[in-house]
């Protein structure tokens with residue numbers, strides 16, 4: 001009897017039976033994405049766009065770029081953003097020309113923003129540009145901006161409202177946070193590729209990104225939230241908290257301002273509409289029973305990813321528990 005062997009060399013080939021989608025933004029997310037990417041090629045990443053920022057006429061997409069650099073293994077892992085060993089000649093020149101230089105754009109990093117901005121001006125959308133960048137960096141993982149429309153994360157402080165980058169980088173997160181807004185989210189159209197990725201995946205992971213400034217803007221888009229709620233049974237959240245502190249970054253400050261309890265239980269309540277499983281740190285096991293009462297299945301493990309081997313072992317743990 002003849003045997004048919006299907007061979008494919010198409011790097012875009014994806015086996016939908018095993019496809020994994022990760023909702024991501026920021027440094028914590030990149031570590032987990034790298035871990036999962038080390039085990040499968042059938043991976044899509046839906047990226048936050050809320051912290052995108054226009055500066056010197058350049059369109060900067062920090063979460064997309066951090067993901068690109070992380071997967072291409074050129075990320076400056078000390079800082080958690082930018083390209084390792086980048087130089088800053090461009091920025092020094094901008095300073096000499098009298099511009100503000102609080103946002104540290106490296107020379108190689110600048111070329112990405114420049115290309116992106118030119119491509120936007122030539123009529124391409126952010127999804128096409130990001131796909132092109134993935135090809136240039138020879139990345140198998142699909143990076144999908146959650147929307148091609150503008151959604152801007154604004155931090156409401158006691159001194160007024162600021163773009164996230166201004167609040168966190170320019171003013172070093174000093175002011176009292178009174179709230180968070182996702183400007184444009186109500187009108188933004190969910191990227192159809194993102195909705196399809198959620199629909200087609202066997203497993204959807206909400207990465208351990210900042211719940212309100214990395215994941216929040218993604219969930220603020222109606223089409224995404226609706227698809228996740230429908231797919232809830234295959235959605236797992238990875239906690240970005242251990243105890244009442246974030247593994248990294250200002251998550252606790254934003255959660256407090258939004259009136260959300262800073263604990264894995266507070267997060268579980270926040271995510272319970274769109275997820276049915278949660279990975280928490282073993283140190284938080286006291287909350288397990290309460291989270292299970294929200295009809296969520298809980299898995300305890302070590303969630304801190306200091307080294308590559310931690311990224312890979314957390315990824316294996318998730319895939320094993322979720323039967324992928």
Ligand code: FO1
Nearest residue numbers: 025026051061062065081102103104105169
């Ligand atoms: N974060 C900083 O704390 N300081 C910076 O000067 C800075 C520059 C920067 C340049 C490009 C880029 O893609 C990211 C950059 N970030 C910087 C990180 C960024 O502000 C945030 O961490 C993310 O937006 C949150 O995900």
